[in-house]
Amino acid sequence: MKLPFHCHEKWRNIVISIRDSGGTVAFHNLVKFVKREARKATDPMYGKDALRNDDRTKPQPKRNAGIASQSSFKPSFSTDMVENTTQNTQSSKPEEKAAEERKEMSQEDKEFMKIVTNSIHKEDGHYVVSLPFRDKDVIMPDNSEQALQRLRGLKKKFTMNPQIHKDYKKFMEDILSKEYAEIVPQDELKDDCLASDLNEENAVSTVKELTSLCSEGSFRLTKWISNSSTVMKSIPPQERAKDVKDLNLDCEDLPSERALGVYWFVQSDTLGFKIKSKLKPDTKRGILSVVSSVYDPLGLMAPFILISKQLLQNLHKEQKDWDEDVDSKIQKIWHQWLKDLSLLENIHIPRCYKPMGFGLVTSCQLHLFADASNVGYGVVGYIRFVNEDEEIHCALVMSKSRVAPLKKTTIPRMELTVPRMELTAATLAVRMSSLILQELQVKVDTTFFWTDSMSVLRCIFNTNARFKTFVANRIAVIRDCSDIDQWRYVSSKENPASRGIELDNEQQIQHWTGGPRFLWRHHKYWPKQYSKQEPQEDDLELKECVHATIMEKDSFLDILINHFSSWTKLRRAVAWIILTIRCLRQSVNKSHSTKKVNFTLNVQVLEDAEKLLVQHCQTQHFSKEQ
Incomplete structure (x- = not known):
């Protein structure tokens, strides 16, 4: 069944508590919970319109006994009843991940809820709530005159141009006849309520208790339909769905019902499709129109529908205009898909998993x-x-x-x-x-x-x-x-x-x-499992690893130090090397320099050699102190 959005977490906690204690969640637990919550706050403000914080598409539940009803009530604020769900996982990881991705209420959302909670009261059998303005002292302007002026302007437009009036009227009648829209009394709002039970007696009891509970908040549950004739006989004919009010439950089959976008064939208790495709031109616009008319939120026929999505993608890839005829190759594929589409109505999938x-x-x-x-x-x-x-x-x-x-x-x-x-x-x-x-x-x-x-x-x-x-x-x-x-x-x-x-x-x-x-x-x-192999070295998805090896080599100074046992001979050898290097540099750059190098071993060169040897030793043994 469906519960107000604010009850979801409370019901989940109760379910988890019962299961943790080793018990089994029974339907009377849900009825008891609904009774308690109804007494506390049976008002329309806790619908998903006020508390919506998650827009994920939910799979429709499939259980053994199905009941559907439509609620009709007269609140002072719009509401929707959303489906109650319980969470069962074999590990905490998916649950924690879902909790991380769930959007929490902002500070303004919390302030809104505070205003709603504190201002709820009952007037003439209906719940009333204050409008959630940011400022407390708000004076509402009287805009009735502007509204009437717009209405008079529209009436004048219709009088001056009868064709516009005719088109407007035809359009409204068309969407009403196709049930795209519905004329609803100003003080009445509607939504579906779904429930399931394993036992017919419990289902009958649920119908009576829900009707009684919702009536306390001016909810009227009507348009009931069930796959159980026992349950249907317990419901007054005037409260049944339109197609079953005059139905002989003992000998006539139950009709199909559209439940949250999916067709429920009540008599066979199966889910399926009803195709109402009109003849459309073989253009990108026409193909998109037909494909969009096939509603499959659970993906029951996803492989078949994927073909049409690929076809549309190819048309987009070819940059076809919306009203341009497709080529013969695509047209052949499309006509075959349309031919198979009619077979979709023959496929019925059991609503119940078990x-x-x-x-x-x-x-x-x-x-x-x-x-x-x-x-x-x-x-x-x-x-x-x-x-x-x-x-x-x-x-x-x-x-x-x-x-x-x-x-x-x-x-x-x-x-x-x-x-x-x-x-x-x-x-x-x-x-x-x-x-x-x-x-x-x-x-x-x-x-x-x-x-x-x-x-x-x-x-x-x-x-x-x-x-x-x-x-x-x-x-x-x-x-x-x-x-x-x-x-x-x-x-x-x-x-x-x-x-x-x-x-x-x-x-x-x-x-x-x-x-x-x-x-x-x-x-x-089951299929034989292979050992848990590591990715291959040539796997393109692996990051390339660069290995660098540092090899230490003795420098020429280390070779000289190990060769000479005399400091004087070592210093003179290094001095001659310095002189040789300077002379070679001069010969290479002689065109850019006029200064000549004195190729004689003097005191300055010996000091330079001594300084070079000291610096080399410091680098070798005290590199961390540099």
């Missing part, structure tokens, strides 16, 4: 597969259950796919090669695992990451090599959010992230939605 009658789960694992090519990369995640009888069931959780960046660089070391794309896919896998573990209301015992790139595994396993910045940054994310023991090798043939799917091929669809065959078998039959 099938009915599966029994007590003894092991729950999360498996994420990553792969990349020169045109794109992707990640797909599966949940794997094992029951008391050693029976195994796997289900698709979500997937993500990305096209390869189009921008090229002139710097070779910055090019996004296939190995780097593989590493980028592995980074996406650990980030997606953190999201899934945070959102799933299922305790996951172990998480495994699979890749068919030995280059990626070598980089992850290595602890000594110094990688280039691009690789080092991604390895840091992977090591922060996972352990090296969680990483496994899988062949490209068995990697579901490495292959596309044909919508008319039932075997490929089962392989995609259920995961590779080896996941359905005992772990001793």
